[in-house]
Amino acid sequence: MNTDNLFKPFSLKSLNIKNRIVMAPMTRSFSPNGVPTADVAAYYRKRAEGEAGLILSEGTVINRVSSSNDGNIPHFYGDAALAGWKNVIDGVHQAGGAMGPQIWHMGIMDNHHSGWLPAEPFEGPSGLNRPGSNNGKTMTESDIGDTIAAFGQAAADAKNLGFDCVEVHGAHGYLIDQFFWDGTNERTDIYGGKTLPERSLFALEVIKEVRKRVGEDFAVIIRLSQWKPADYTNQLATNPQELEAWLNPMADAGVDIFHCSQRRFWEPEFEGSDLNFAGWAKKITGKATITVGSVGLTGEFLAAFAGESSQPSSLDELMRRMDRGDFDLVGVGRPLLADPFWPKKIREDRTDELKGFTKAALGELVLD
Ligand SMILES: Cc1cc2nc3c(=O)[nH]c(=O)nc-3n(C[C@H](O)[C@H](O)[C@H](O)COP(=O)(O)O)c2cc1C
Secondary structure, eight states: OOOGGGGSOEEETTEEESSSEEEOOOOOOOOGGGOOOHHHHHHHHHHHHTTOSEEEEEEEEOSOTTSOSOTTSOBSOSHHHHHHHHHHHHHHHHTTOEEEEEEEOOOSOOOOTTOOOOSSOOEESSSEEETTEEOSEEOOHHHHHHHHHHHHHHHHHHHHHTOSEEEEEOOTTSHHHHHHOTTTOOOOSTTOOSSHHHHTHHHHHHHHHHHHHHOTTSEEEEEEESOBTTBTTOOSSOSHHHHHHHHHHHHHHTOOEEEEEOSSTTSOSSTTOOOOHHHHHHHHHOSEEEEESSTTBSSOHHHHHTTOOBOBOOOHHHHHHHHTTSOSEEEEOHHHHHOTTHHHHHHTTOGGGOOOBOGGGGGSOOOO
8 A cells, every 4th residue: 555645745825744644633631620731741742753744632622701610621811721731742743743623613512421510501602512402692793803812822822822723613613613504593684694604604603713813824724524413414405506605715715735624525515426524625626634533443433432452454545635636634543543653654554553543542541
């Protein structure tokens, strides 16, 4: 298997990385009271030592009282948490890596199984976390304005701390995606509407604010998914024209890289072509894209949460698409969670040393 194109350097504005492997954002809940610890810093540094080109942090929440449903998810605000993140990025840079935080507002959530609750109710476009399920409050225009400002502040802090880029979490049924989806956005003001472009206003305002706060030369990524936990088969955009109407305004607003989340990267996005989500996003916007979803593993990640183990699998199909130019970068989640040295092993063709993924790896910060 020829993986040469996976190991070509990539540069875009502030982002200069040694290969095309991106550690996918993975929530770990190892940051008590929202503060990333020295263990968290060691965990990320190890992935840089293992040769991940770009590390995207676990989702880290912006400065809104109810942006999180779990007290152990890291904040991206406040002196203590930002000092923790400074420690993280310094360690990653010392090990020759690059990193961006994934800035996140979870929107309306189910209550966490631990019983932890934010000091104010969850907030979202219409109080819904899935159709018919209300577990929070409908945001006012002033809540929306403050939330946009908080995303902008987090992006500015990412740049000030020395991160190489920032990723806005717009996927997987969280706040920004709750605005995109008509199943959770029933607003009748300018942030709602019958069409996806209308329901994209909140995302566009977030992106514009982020761009304004970081300047033109700092790389901005947005993560998007068609699927949601409440509906795996959902398609926000059901054909290339709708995808164009969704993505191009985001590109114009300041997105440099579209991170296109799928559960299985090889699944075609629309009938009549084998292009996947990242393939279509690149073709339509001309922007760089990241593909992700079951790269190098036999099983997908939601089944992994339910306890299913995965074995290492061939990269042939990934490389076929990459060599064809479908996408620029490749997101790798569980393989890097279980094995910091996954990229180095692939580069050195040590495939017999690759580890599979078991649910046990979710419960620790694996260091070797
Ligand atoms: C433990 C775990 C936590 C995750 N947390 C996040 C997250 O915070 N933000 C996000 O966008 N995706 C998150 N994901 C999804 C991953 O980024 C990735 O898209 C998914 O695992 C598929 O990639 P994989 O098949 O290589 O694991 C998480 C996945 C796992 C396994």
